[in-house]
Amino acid sequence: MQYYFAPMEGITGYPFRNTFEKYFPGADRYYSPFLVANQTFHFKKKELRDVAPENNGTVNLIPQVMTPQADQFVWAVKVLSELGYQEVNLNLGCPSATVVTRHKGAGMLEDPERLDRFFEEVFEGLEKIEPHEGAEVVSQANGVPGISIKTRIGFSDVKEAMHLTEIFNRYPFCEIIIHPRLREEYYSGEPHRDVFGEMLNKLKTPVVYNGNLCTVEDVKKIRTDFPVLDAVMIGRGALQNPALFRMLRAAEEGNDPQGAALQKNELRPYLDELFENYSREMSGDVQVMFKMKELWAHLRVLFPESGKAMKKLKKAKTRADYESFLNEIC
Numbered sequence: 001m002q003y004y005f006a007p008m009e010g011i012t013g014y015p016f017r018n019t020f021e022k023y024f025p026g027a028d029r030y031y032s033p034f035l036v037a038n039q040t041f042h043f044k045k046k047e048l049r050d051v052a053p054e055n056n057g058t059v060n061l062i063p064q065v066m067t068p069q070a071d072q073f074v075w076a077v078k079v080l081s082e083l084g085y086q087e088v089n090l091n092l093g094c095p096s097a098t099v100v101t102r103h104k105g106a107g108m109l110e111d112p113e114r115l116d117r118f119f120e121e122v123f124e125g126l127e128k129i130e131p132h133e134g135a136e137v138v139s140q141a142n143g144v145p146g147i148s149i150k151t152r153i154g155f156s157d158v159k160e161a162m163h164l165t166e167i168f169n170r171y172p173f174c175e176i177i178i179h180p181r182l183r184e185e186y187y188s189g190e191p192h193r194d195v196f197g198e199m200l201n202k203l204k205t206p207v208v209y210n211g212n213l214c215t216v217e218d219v220k221k222i223r224t225d226f227p228v229l230d231a232v233m234i235g236r237g238a239l240q241n242p243a244l245f246r247m248l249r250a251a252e253e254g255n256d257p258q259g260a261a262l263q264k265n266e267l268r269p270y271l272d273e274l275f276e277n278y279s280r281e282m283s284g285d286v287q288v289m290f291k292m293k294e295l296w297a298h299l300r301v302l303f304p305e306s307g308k309a310m311k312k313l314k315k316a317k318t319r320a321d322y323e324s325f326l327n328e329i330c
Contacts, residue, residue: 001223001252003245004177006210006235007031007064007150009094011294014055015277020238021059023270026245027238028231030059031150034091034105037067037076049281053084064089064150068103070121078129081145087174092151095183106183110155112163119171122147146174150210150233153195155183161195165202177208177233193225200226213237216247216257239298242270262302267330275322285319292322303329 005012005020005027017030035047049055051063063085065076077088092115094105101107108115129144149168154160160182168176180196181187191211200207209229213219214237222232238244243262250260271292278288293313300310306329313325 001219001229001248002028002231003248004028004208004210004231004233005030005238006233007033007091008235008239009033011239011291013050013281014052015281016274016295017056017059017061019270019274019277020242022273023266024242024246026249027234028060030061031089031233032061032063034064034066034094035076037065037069037072039069039072041072041075043076043079051080051083051085061085062087062089062148064091066091066094066099066104068108068118070118070125073118073122074125074129077126077145077147081129085145087146087148089148089150089177092149093179095152095186100183106152106155109152109160109164109183112160112167115164116167116170119167123171147171148173148175148177150177150179152183153178153180153192153199158182158192158195161199162202165199169202169204173205175208175231176203176205177210179210181211197226200228206230208233210235214240214244216244216251219248220251236298239295240301242267264330267299267302268326271326271330275319286317289316289319289322 003026005017010033012030012033021027021030032051035043035051037043051061063080065073065088067073067076073090080088091105092108096105099105099107103110108118126144126147151164154164178196178199180191180193181189196209207229208231209222209226210233213222213232213234218237219232223229234244241262243260243266246260247257251257274295275288275292278291279285282288282291296310296313300306303309309325309329312328313322316322316325
């Protein structure tokens with residue numbers, strides 16, 4: 001089984017990825033938070049830093065792109081190919097209203113016919129790209145990066161899933177990652193695993209499951225229900241329990257996963273180095289504190305009896321305040 005670390009906007013940038021991989025290795029792949037391709041045909045400097053090969057030497061990174069325009073996506077693939085990437089992922093899953101109203105992310109699922117035309121134009125455009133010198137053939141005949149997608153099962157009705165499946169089967173994707181919720185469900189409610197199973201049975205492309213995988217038991221259940229799966233994508237589960245990938249590896253080897261569980265003395269060195277790595281990327285402790293608080297919104301599940309300490313974290317405004325919180329909790 002392959003384990004992928006999901007892209008989490010605002011959290012899983014390269015300072016986080018490199019620190020996490022150092023202290024808690026086990027993910028086979030990391031996916032970048034989405035880069036926005038637009039009419040300027042330029043990525044932001046911050047986005048380019050995040051996917052720069054020199055900033056990602058310790059991880060296997062797949063860059064993710066968001067755009068509703070085929071020519072912009074083809075341009076993005078070319079740029080990323082020149083950086084050495086052999087796969088580019090298209091975001092069809094972000095449910096944010098600010099994204100969807102611009103027909104991006106999960107908004108692209110609202111009009112399947114338009115999505116079909118988008119893919120047709122994309123693959124026609126990719127055929128015209130001159131492969132970068134030294135590029136390796138992945139799934140495209142001319143050596144440009146393979147294209148994967150991260151999608152939901154529909155926009156507002158589970159019945160949309162089969163139509164989307166028909167569309168996806170028309171194109172040579174190297175992988176399809178499915179989060180089995182509708183856009184309108186955001187991240188609430190139980191995933192529609194029955195619909196995922198139907199799509200899995202009909203799709204010609206390798207499929208990855210993503211959604212509500214927070215424990216070893218969650219992953220075991222998915223593997224039991226869908227034994228043909230070769231990979232799963234985990235996001236919140238790995239943020240909540242940094243040792244999750246290690247525990248999954250232990251279970252695969254027939255060992256008790258609790259023997260690989262997170263030890264309290266592992267957390268502080270990881271968090272201290274992450275703070276330092278964020279500090280090199282950002283100016284001022286205030287921005288870094290904001291990042292750490294975002295992460296602690298997930299880590300707090302490790303400390304169910306820490307309500308008082310968490311209030312202290314919420315009020316923290318300086319690094320000294322944050323250090324005081326850490327000293328109390330770990």
